Amino acid sequence: MAVAVVTDSSTGLPTELVAALGIKVVPLHVRVGARELREGVDDMPADLAHRSVTTSAASPGELQAAYEQAAHGADGVVAVHLSRYLSGTFDAARTAAAATAGPVRVVDSASAGMGTGFGALAAARVAHGGGTVEEVTAAAVRVAERARCLLVVDRLEQLRRGGRISTAATIFGTGLVSRPLLQLVDGRLVLKEKARTASKVLAKLSDTATRLAGTGGAAVAVQHLDAPERAAELGRALQERVPLLDEFVVTEFGPTLGVHLGSGALGAVVVPGGAGVVHMG
Structure with a gap:
């Protein structure tokens, strides 16, 4: 059994x-x-x-x-x-x-x-x-x-409303003059760094995920909410840049996370060493 x-x-x-x-x-x-x-x-x-x-x-x-x-x-x-x-x-x-x-x-x-x-x-x-x-x-x-989780959202309003983000990130305001790259640390969502434009924060997301994956094999997932084109672009970049992908998954955020993340959210999950399988998605 x-x-x-x-x-x-x-x-x-x-x-x-x-x-x-x-x-x-x-x-x-x-x-x-x-x-x-x-x-x-x-x-x-x-x-x-x-x-x-x-x-x-x-x-x-x-x-x-x-x-x-x-x-x-x-x-x-x-x-x-x-x-x-x-x-x-x-x-x-x-x-x-x-x-x-x-x-x-x-x-x-x-x-x-x-x-x-x-x-x-x-x-x-x-x-x-x-x-x-x-x-x-x-x-x-x-x-x-x-596992290391990275996240970019178009607006912080829904995360603030639901209490899912540390107060340190509220300094950006709803207009997001600066764009935050968020990460989960010990189960809490916090600010990792910021960039001035959407394109620059997405580049930081790709760079950080690549660095976290390392060279010894990794499982990687790209998740999004109503952003299939950006997810596909990030996925292609990570498939090209990560030296050894044991497993690669592209999937959507479900409604329970989507309520807090908002439309346009894009995330990457990296597990250095993999999750127990050698498979290219």
Whole structure:
């Protein structure tokens, strides 16, 4: 019996990878007025920037149901979730794990998007190789610790409104005379550096991602929200510049992250050393 791997819908993991590795994905929620919609299940509004649109974590009950379903016939469950500082999902997951029969290990990826997704992929690959609960958990933790997440947004208004960015970055104002390059550090979104124009900050994003990837092999993901052309351009640059790509993924930010990032957001996730596979996307 294999170990089951669970994650949440904020990862943006491509459906083919989820299906191939049997990862169970728990939907997070988008609230539109009085309506509560499940990411990846229910139809979402076209305008995620509207002030009436917010997000919420999966509930302990939802997570417990997912863990119990995943645990059926398995040796245990390893759940890899987005940063506790960005969502209440991790705390809900710990509550759910304590109420679930059988071993459930909950991993705080200290990340988001494919930063969490690569940790879940690493865990699932070790699980498919016959790894124990401890080995699967360790794989997720190792990859999550190495993952580096970089982000460029067109405007900071939605991040400020949702409290997802440190006060240090609010000095830019909504007009963004300067363009920020943001990064996740210990699970919190902070300012890394700034540039004067959109083209220069995108160049910094590419340069920084290339440097972080190093020369010893890396898993790289490009994520975007309504910016397919910029994502394709960044993807081409990283494929050309990173000496050894073990794995390359281009995917969209889902609605629960999109509510906070805004249209035009572009990100890169780099895992030096890879996430347990040698594959060119």
